[in-house]
Amino acid sequence: MFDAAATVITLAAVLVLYRAIKGPRVYDRALAVNMIGTKTVVLLALIGFIYKRPHFLDIALVYALMNYISTLAFLKYREKGRLD
Amino acid sequence: MIDFALLFFLVVCAVAAIQMRDLLSSIMLLGIYSFIMAVVWTRLNAVDVAFTEASVGAGITTILLIAALSRTRRMETKQCVPPANLLIYGTVILLTSAVLLYGTLDMPTYGDPGAPAHSHVAPRYLEKSYEEVGVPNVVTAVLASYRGYDTLGETTVIFGAGICVILLLRRKI
Known part of the structure; x- marks a missing residue:
């Protein structure tokens, strides 16, 4: 069951990747990065359960905490044109 | 897949x-x-x-x-x-x-238990590192104690590079 879920998540990542490469505007790509990050979190949790090592869940949680950093930097750059 | x-x-x-x-x-x-x-x-x-x-x-x-x-x-x-x-x-x-x-042709296959990385010094680290160093994590014991001088050198290089970057960037402001 976890294998099937991981496959579905990977297929969804294909769609997100398509939008990231094709995406006419840079905002589409920023959103795609964010979604790939979310999918990474879910995929990590699933891999943890496939390998029978549920403590991967903690790592997935920390990934979720780091996920938005690049999005914040991107938004700040788009708003002010600089980071400092 | x-x-x-x-x-x-x-x-x-x-x-x-x-x-x-x-x-x-x-x-x-x-x-x-x-x-x-x-x-x-x-x-x-x-x-x-x-x-x-x-x-x-x-x-x-x-x-x-x-x-x-x-x-x-x-x-x-x-x-x-x-x-x-x-x-x-x-x-x-x-x-x-x-x-x-x-x-890469003559490298051991992935997960091969007889590979040199698993048979050379790793068993000794796994058995003795807690007695000799007293750190529960083997990776930390190897990095900070057995290879201590190596890690010290790496840290010195990174520290020097960081100081150089700070000096270079400060002049601009």
């Missing part, structure tokens, strides 16, 4: 990031690349490497690249490379990759 899909994603991301003329989009694609790479590391059971990849690759590097981008232009200028040069570059790249692939 998921492994092949992930590696395919990696190649697609890398090619797209090179082809993109908008550098901000390239940075976004490199962020995606790092996240996929982190999943690949986790599939190989190298959780700590995956963690470094996600925090450094997807977190800090993206911010540093955007900071660098904010001091220059966003669009890449179109430049034409003469076809003769392309041929030379392609030959060099193909030769280098052939040599690198040749170097």
